[in-house]
Amino acid sequence: MKRQNLSRQSGFTLVEIAIVLVIIGLLLGGVLKGQEMIENAKIKNVINDLKGVSAAYYSYQDRYKAIPGDDAAASTRFTGAVNGGGNGAIAGVYTAVVAPALAAESNNFWQHTRMAGLLSGVATATVALPGTHAAGGVLGVQANAYGITGTVVCGGSIPWKMAQAIDTQLDDGNSATGSIRASLAGAANLATTAVANSVYGPTVPATAILEAGIHTVCMKI
Structure with a gap:
C-alpha cells in the first residue's frame, strides 16, 4: 500500500506579517495625518472668517465714524441702505434673517459693510x-453674548473640537471667560430661515465645551 504524502499547510512567516503590519500602519498614519491637516485648515479658515468680520467692523467705523448696522446716516452713503438707530449698539441677534430694518441692525451690518x-x-x-x-454655520454679529459686553461676532454649528481649538488659539481655552466664549448649541445651526433662533443664538449662559454636540462661538469685536 502506497503511503500518501501529507500536504503541508502554507502560512505567513513572522517577517511577512510584520511587513504587512508596517504597511497598514503607514497607510493609517497617512489617512489620519490627512484628516488632521484638513481639520486644521478648516479651523484656520473659521478663525479668518471671525477676524474678517471684526476687521470690516473697524474699517467701516474708521472710514465713516459710525458702527456698521447702527449707522444712522447709511442711506446718505449708499443707495438703498437702511439707516440704523445710531445709539452705538447693534440691535437684533446674529442669526436673524429679515429685511434690513431699525430693529434688525444685525442684518443692517451686512448691508452696510x-x-x-x-x-x-x-x-x-x-x-x-x-x-x-x-x-458651514451662520456667521453674524450682535450686541452682548455669554457675558461679553459690546459687539460680538458669532459663528454657529461649530463642532466641539473646533470650538475648543479656536478658543485655545485665540484666547484662554475657557468657554466661559475671555474674549472668546462658547455654548453648547445641541444641534446643527439651521437658523438661516428663522427670524431669531433662541436655541442657537447666544441667549443662555456659557457652558463648558463638552465633547457631545455643536457649539456657538462668539468673539468680542
Missing part, C-alpha cells in the same frame, strides 16, 4: 443675509 465693499455678498434695500463661515 457689503455696500461699502468691505465684505462680499448680496446687499440690497430688502436683502442682507448673514454670512457663512468655513465650517
Whole structure:
C-alpha cells in the first residue's frame, strides 16, 4: 500500500506579517495625518472668517465714524441702505434673517459693510443675509453674548473640537471667560430661515465645551 504524502499547510512567516503590519500602519498614519491637516485648515479658515468680520467692523467705523448696522446716516452713503438707530449698539441677534430694518441692525451690518465693499455678498434695500463661515454655520454679529459686553461676532454649528481649538488659539481655552466664549448649541445651526433662533443664538449662559454636540462661538469685536 502506497503511503500518501501529507500536504503541508502554507502560512505567513513572522517577517511577512510584520511587513504587512508596517504597511497598514503607514497607510493609517497617512489617512489620519490627512484628516488632521484638513481639520486644521478648516479651523484656520473659521478663525479668518471671525477676524474678517471684526476687521470690516473697524474699517467701516474708521472710514465713516459710525458702527456698521447702527449707522444712522447709511442711506446718505449708499443707495438703498437702511439707516440704523445710531445709539452705538447693534440691535437684533446674529442669526436673524429679515429685511434690513431699525430693529434688525444685525442684518443692517451686512448691508452696510457689503455696500461699502468691505465684505462680499448680496446687499440690497430688502436683502442682507448673514454670512457663512468655513465650517458651514451662520456667521453674524450682535450686541452682548455669554457675558461679553459690546459687539460680538458669532459663528454657529461649530463642532466641539473646533470650538475648543479656536478658543485655545485665540484666547484662554475657557468657554466661559475671555474674549472668546462658547455654548453648547445641541444641534446643527439651521437658523438661516428663522427670524431669531433662541436655541442657537447666544441667549443662555456659557457652558463648558463638552465633547457631545455643536457649539456657538462668539468673539468680542
